[in-house]
Amino acid sequence: xxxxxxxxxxxxxxxxxxxxxxxxxxxxxxxxxxxxxxxxxxxxxxxxxxxxxxxxxxxxxxxxxxxxxxxxxxxxxxxxxxxxxxxxxxxxxxxxxxxxxxxxxxxxxxxxxxxxxxxxxxxxxxxxxxxxxxxxxxxxxxxxxxxxxxxxxxxxxxxxxxxxxxxxxxxxxxxxxxxxxxxxxxxxxxxxxxxxxxxxxxxxxxxxxxxxxxxxxxxxxxxxxxxxxxxxxxxxxxxxxxxxxxxxxxxxxxxxxxxxxxxxxxxxxxxxxxxxxxxxxxxxxxxxxxxxxxxxxxxxxxxxxxxxxxxxxxxxxxxxxxxxxxxxxxxxxxxxxxxxxxxxxxxxxxxxxxxxxxxxxxxxxxxxxxxxxxxxxxxx
Numbered sequence: 507x508x509x510x511x512x513x514x515x516x517x518x519x520x521x522x523x524x525x526x527x528x529x530x531x532x533x534x535x536x537x538x539x540x541x542x543x544x545x546x547x548x549x550x551x552x553x554x555x556x557x558x559x560x561x562x563x564x565x566x567x568x569x570x571x572x573x574x575x576x577x578x579x580x581x582x583x584x585x586x587x588x589x590x591x592x593x594x595x596x597x598x599x600x601x602x603x604x605x606x607x608x609x610x611x612x613x614x615x616x617x618x619x620x621x622x623x624x625x626x627x628x629x630x631x632x633x634x635x636x637x638x639x640x641x642x643x644x645x646x647x648x649x650x651x652x653x654x655x656x657x658x659x660x661x662x663x664x665x666x667x668x669x670x671x672x673x674x675x676x677x678x679x680x681x682x683x684x685x686x687x688x689x690x691x692x693x694x695x696x697x698x699x700x701x702x703x704x705x706x707x708x709x710x711x712x713x714x715x716x717x718x719x720x721x722x723x724x725x726x727x728x729x730x731x732x733x734x735x736x737x738x739x740x741x742x743x744x745x746x747x748x749x750x751x752x753x754x755x756x757x758x759x760x761x762x763x764x765x766x767x768x769x770x771x772x773x774x775x776x777x778x779x780x781x782x783x784x785x786x787x788x789x790x791x792x793x794x795x796x797x798x799x800x801x802x803x804x805x806x807x808x809x810x811x812x813x814x815x816x817x818x819x820x821x822x823x824x825x826x827x828x829x830x831x832x833x834x835x836x837x838x839x840x841x842x843x844x845x846x847x848x849x850x851x852x853x854x855x856x857x858x859x860x861x862x863x864x865x866x867x868x869x870x871x872x873x874x875x876x877x878x879x880x881x882x883x884x885x886x
Contacts, residue, residue, distance in 0.1 A: 562596045562787065564622035569609040569630060571728070572602025575750065576813070577775065580681050580806040581625045584777070587798040596791050598623065616778045617673045624778040625680060628666075629710050634673070636851065637858040640865050641666045641677070643773040645712050645844035648869050650682040650772035650807050652876070657774070660868045665861050674781045680799040681775035681806035684814070686767030687751065688832055689744035690735065690760035695832060698839045707731055707743035712769030714847045715840060728754070735759050744769065748821055749813035757821055763829045768840055775806070 566585065570578045585598035603609025606621065613631050616624040629642035640647075641662070648656060656662040657679050666677045689708070693700060702720035706713075713723030726734050726743065734740040736759045743760075744767065745751050757763075777799050784792070822829055832840070852859040 559595070560788075561594070562791070564596065564598050564783070565601060565606065566598050566623035566625060567601045567603075567605075567607050567612050567615055567621050568624065569603050569612050569626040571609075572605055574602065575753070576683075576806060576809050577625075577681065578602060580775075580802045580809075583805060584625075584680065584798050584802045587801060588794055591794045591798060592791055596787070596794065613673070613675075613778065616780050617675055619674070619780045619782060622780050622783045624776075626776055626778070627773060628677070628776045629773075632710065635669060635857070636855040637665075637669050637861045639711060640858070640861045641669075641774060641776065643770045644848065644865075645715055645769045646841050647771055647865070648872070650684050650774070652869065652872050653682065653772045653774050654679065654803070655872060656865065656868045661864055662868070665864060669857060669861070670778070671781070676779040676781055676784050678777040678779070678796060678799045679774050679803050680777035681803055682810075683746050683770075683773050683775075684807050684810045685772060686744065686747050686770045688764035688767050688769075689742050690751065690756045691742040691762040691764060692735070692760055693741050694762055695764060695830075695836060697833065698836050705739070705741045707734070707740050707745075708769060710769070711844070711847055711851065712744070714851075715769070715844050718843050718847065719839070732756065732759065747810065747814045748817035749810065752817045752821055757824065757827045760827065763821065763827050764832050765829070766832070768832070768837065768844075 566581065568578065568581055570581070572578065573582070581600050585600050589597050601607075603612070607615045610630065612624040612626050613634065615621050627642045629639040631638045641657075643653070653662075657666070663677075663679070670677045689706065693704060695701070698719055701716055704716070704721040705724055706716060706721050707726040708716055708723050709725050713725075717723050724740060726740065728745070731740070731743050731745060732755050735743055735756065743756070745754065745756070747767075751757075779795070787795070818829070821827055848862065852862045
């Protein structure tokens with residue numbers, strides 16, 4: 507892929523795909539939320555009739571480059587749907603990472619009220635609050651469908667709200683990349699010893715796991731991954747999945763494409779809202795925001811699924827890359843080390859341990875069902 511094409515992918519994105527309103531996911535109000543429960547946060551003495559007609563102009567900042575495919579497009583879709591469903595009463599101006607605030611200052615900008623909304627991945631904020639990682643994904647964690655179930659019906663969202671309340675934020679699930687790939691390698695992985703000395707782009711807890719196997723985990727922004735792989739600064743890199751990976755040009759500079767994405771099996775994306783600004787909204791606009799986020803949550807996952815199967819087929823047909831599963835003994839060892847990393851991680855933070863206990867219990871229980879309900883179907 508030419509450098510100009512990669513830049514175009516990162517900076518311009520592709521056009522929004524049309525999708526009718528799905529009305530999916532019971533996230534238009536909080537799970538278990540009683541009718542009118544959010545009214546307690548409204549300022550006293552406000553004329554509700556006047557408040558319900560007030561127009562709002564909000565800013566939304568993201569950690570994604572402007573118009574970034576799928577993630578950035580999803581945020582633009584969110585703003586469009588909120589405007590449509592509110593009949594223009596709530597208008598959202600979207601800013602890509604760096605356009606209004608630096609990408610990695612999204613959390614702080616919304617927290618302090620410099621802007622009203624943000625869109626990102628909660629695991630970026632592990633340095634601020636370790637428990638945040640569970641609301642995106644963790645190694646050998648839950649799938650997208652399981653994450654939605656935990657958040658919406660299993661108590662996950664309440665824990666997320668409790669965690670973010672100290673930062674003056676309201677979190678809402680708003681997107682998911684679905685199951686990711688294991689990464690692009692210029693070294694064949696035959697056993698766990700092949701991770702020794704490997705320089706790999708992998709953030710978060712996944713990076714801690716491969717570090718225990720002797721690899722060097724390197725944080726590299728999207729715009730630098732291609733160049734770093736091409737020049738040998740990296741031996742391997744994980745990104746998202748076939749659609750994004752192909753368009754970034756990775757098949758031209760890597761020999762092996764491994765699966766599954768054990769480190770990020772179902773990453774949820776977040777919409778964050780400044781709590782003080784949220785209380786100013788009439789109830790009907792709060793419902794508009796929640797319903798629009800629920801639609802984008804479904805749209806984004808559907809879009810990734812649709813594009814990924816097409817581009818995986820394209821990668822295979824071109825025949826320049828070997829698409830391979832990690833050997834079973836490698837997956838087994840990664841799972842074992844991931845468990846060790848997780849236990850060490852939650853031992854250092856009481857709230858992370860609290861969230862982990864809910865997360866792990868839910869995952870264990872839902873896997874009993876999915877083993878019978880889905881896995882047996884795919885592998886009778």
